[in-house]
Amino acid sequence: MDYEFFHALLTQRRQTLVDSMMEKKELMEQWYNSRLSDDSDVVAAALYETKVANIVELQKAEIDDIDYALTKIKNKTYGICEMCNDEIDIERLKFKPHAKYCIDCREHVEKTQILEQKLKTSKNNKE
Numbered sequence: 001m002d003y004e005f006f007h008a009l010l011t012q013r014r015q016t017l018v019d020s021m022m023e024k025k026e027l028m029e030q031w032y033n034s035r036l037s038d039d040s041d042v043v044a045a046a047l048y049e050t051k052v053a054n055i056v057e058l059q060k061a062e063i064d065d066i067d068y069a070l071t072k073i074k075n076k077t078y079g080i081c082e083m084c085n086d087e088i089d090i091e092r093l094k095f096k097p098h099a100k101y102c103i104d105c106r107e108h109v110e111k112t113q114i115l116e117q118k119l120k121t122s123k124n125n126k127e
Contacts, residue, residue, distance in 0.1 A: 003073050009097045010073075014066045017059045024052050065098040081105050 031045050072078040079088050083105035092099055101109060 001079050003076075003078060006078060006093060006097050007070065007073050009094075010066050010069055013097065014063055014070075017063050017066075021056055021059050024056055028052060062098070065100075068100075069098040083108070 028049060031048065069078060072080075079090075079093055080086070081088050081102040082100045084102065086102055088099055088102045092103060099106070
């Protein structure tokens, strides 16, 4: 396993996310400091703020995953599936370097999440 390659890849992606979050923060500050001239500007600003907040939350989650992967590199456990303990395919790691699962286990996790969501929705509809 080329830990240096993946460390560099993860570090670069992390910095890109941090830069993006800072840029969004600056844009939001500009919105707040500008005078909104009418109600449509206020509505547009609120919608934009919600959209940006959702994106930032996703970016924060990805940064957490990256930090976790960097810790695994440090501990020499990077690239091992957390479900089956097999090695994660290098091509998958190149595509998603903070992957926690191999393809087969990821598919299993996704199917389980879909089923859980369907059960939750079904239960909520009955109430």
